[in-house]
Amino acid sequence: MANRILVVDDHDVVRQGVLLILRARPEWEIVGEAADGFEAIAKTQSFDPDLVILDISMPRKDGLEVLAELTQMKVRARILVLTMHDSKELAVALQTAGASGYVVKTQAARDLVRAIQDIFDGRPFFPAGSTPSASSVPAPASKKKTTGMFRIALPDPSSA
Amino acid sequence: MVAPHMDVTASAATRKIALGSSIAALGLAVAALILIPSALRSMFSSNFLPHAYCYLFDKKLIALHVGSDSAIWLSYVAISWTLVYLVWRTRREIPFSWMFLAFGLFIVACGFTHLMEVVVLWKPLYWLAGDIKLLTALASVVTAVALPGLIPQVHRMVSAAHLSEDRRRQLERANSELLQLSNRVLNAQDGERRRIARELHDGVGQYLAAIKMSCEVALLESPAANASHPLHESLSLIDRCTAEVRTLSHLLHPPLLEEMGLASAIPWYLEGFTQRSGIRVDLDMTPNAGRFPQPLEIALFRVLQESLTNIHRHSGSKHARVRFRIDQDQIRLSIEDHGKGLTNGNGHARRDGVGISSMRERVRELGGQFRLTSNSSGTTVEAVLPLQNEAAWQTVSSS
Numbered sequence: 001m002a003n004r005i006l007v008v009d010d011h012d013v014v015r016q017g018v019l020l021i022l023r024a025r026p027e028w029e030i031v032g033e034a035a036d037g038f039e040a041i042a043k044t045q046s047f048d049p050d051l052v053i054l055d056i057s058m059p060r061k062d063g064l065e066v067l068a069e070l071t072q073m074k075v076r077a078r079i080l081v082l083t084m085h086d087s088k089e090l091a092v093a094l095q096t097a098g099a100s101g102y103v104v105k106t107q108a109a110r111d112l113v114r115a116i117q118d119i120f121d122g123r124p125f126f127p128a129g130s131t132p133s134a135s136s137v138p139a140p141a142s143k144k145k146t147t148g149m150f151r152i153a154l155p156d157p158s159s160a
Numbered sequence: 161m162v163a164p165h166m167d168v169t170a171s172a173a174t175r176k177i178a179l180g181s182s183i184a185a186l187g188l189a190v191a192a193l194i195l196i197p198s199a200l201r202s203m204f205s206s207n208f209l210p211h212a213y214c215y216l217f218d219k220k221l222i223a224l225h226v227g228s229d230s231a232i233w234l235s236y237v238a239i240s241w242t243l244v245y246l247v248w249r250t251r252r253e254i255p256f257s258w259m260f261l262a263f264g265l266f267i268v269a270c271g272f273t274h275l276m277e278v279v280v281l282w283k284p285l286y287w288l289a290g291d292i293k294l295l296t297a298l299a300s301v302v303t304a305v306a307l308p309g310l311i312p313q314v315h316r317m318v319s320a321a322h323l324s325e326d327r328r329r330q331l332e333r334a335n336s337e338l339l340q341l342s343n344r345v346l347n348a349q350d351g352e353r354r355r356i357a358r359e360l361h362d363g364v365g366q367y368l369a370a371i372k373m374s375c376e377v378a379l380l381e382s383p384a385a386n387a388s389h390p391l392h393e394s395l396s397l398i399d400r401c402t403a404e405v406r407t408l409s410h411l412l413h414p415p416l417l418e419e420m421g422l423a424s425a426i427p428w429y430l431e432g433f434t435q436r437s438g439i440r441v442d443l444d445m446t447p448n449a450g451r452f453p454q455p456l457e458i459a460l461f462r463v464l465q466e467s468l469t470n471i472h473r474h475s476g477s478k479h480a481r482v483r484f485r486i487d488q489d490q491i492r493l494s495i496e497d498h499g500k501g502l503t504n505g506n507g508h509a510r511r512d513g514v515g516i517s518s519m520r521e522r523v524r525e526l527g528g529q530f531r532l533t534s535n536s537s538g539t540t541v542e543a544v545l546p547l548q549n550e551a552a553w554q555t556v557s558s559s
Binding site for chain 2: 011013014016017018020021023024057084105106108109110
């Protein structure tokens, strides 16, 4: 039964919030926490979790890079991305890069548990209204070294 | 309405001309007084032999003298005319132009002496010739005596010229330093805005997200939770706070600009602006504009932001038009409104505020042109930036 989770976010208040939310499911075990990309990769390798909850915007090595590396390393863990913003481009980029879903932080309480459940059941979790349709969206451009700022489209009023 | 100081200069010039003319008139009168009687004397006492007799009417000798004297006379006249012309052209800059005039007079007089040498070969007007020589002598002596006295003045003039050249160079250097400083200030301002935007987004924003998570969990876990639980109010406040922080952060530095470029950032900004201000904006934008170097994009975006902010604050216009076009190798951005224009009550253009100066500076720094035209039926801001100016971009991005 898949239930081992690694939480990665550079802000510890956010990690605490996530842990608080996951308290609702005592059967899910938090095997560890990481505060940056390097730690995330190291701990994924050593703890071999079933799921990594991964913040997109982190300094030095951000979530997208971690995602790419983990996918390349073909780790067993599925990856659920945490982000501050909601956008179609993001959804496409994440799915292409190998994520199983994403949750907007301001909707974490609402979505996180469901997202994890879906992923453990084998379904990807991409919030409604952001279903990737490759046609209208530009291909993910090469990332810049803007620490912590991922590409967004129009800030979605509904996610405020 | 002539300014008072111009009157003074005009009358000083008039006075100089009056003085000069009266001296010239006096000189001519003296010359006439001397020359006319001697001309008469010469003509009525023809006991003298023409000079050609001395030359024994030798044709070659006469030709030699006539040729040389004529050439000298004509050249001297030409030279003195040139001097007069020079004095006329530089009359404002040279304080002792009378010196040049005396020189000119001396040269003309020498010339006429030579002319007389030719004349007396055949007409023995020796008295006339002699008096002309006398006048020449006077002119020469005056010049010879006065000239050394001018040396200190010439010296002063030359040093003054050097000094003003030095000052000019200092001024140029100061100007260019000022320009560099103002560019650095603008770039520092941009950098600061970006940092603050990031702090808001990464710092405050994260705390708000975490608080929301924790409040929502508290609600979920609270047995007595119903629709009137105070946490609902807290959550709604958190949502509003998050939205405000996001708007603030995006206005300071739109992440969209860095990630997707002007093609996305401009429509996004205009939409938000319309929502915030109620001013309708029409956008005419070259499709598929593509990306430009970052300094260009930031500068154009700031020009847009500043112009629209001014329209919102000052113009009273309910409608604006933004044009963003790329032709050949330049980008043209124009923002137009139909408001009351940049005048203060008296109809004079209001002095440049900091915002307008900063727009002008940003555009100039990248080798572009900035134009602001305004009258009572509206204002247009236009920025034209060249697309090939590699040197300018390097300067900007390295500061």
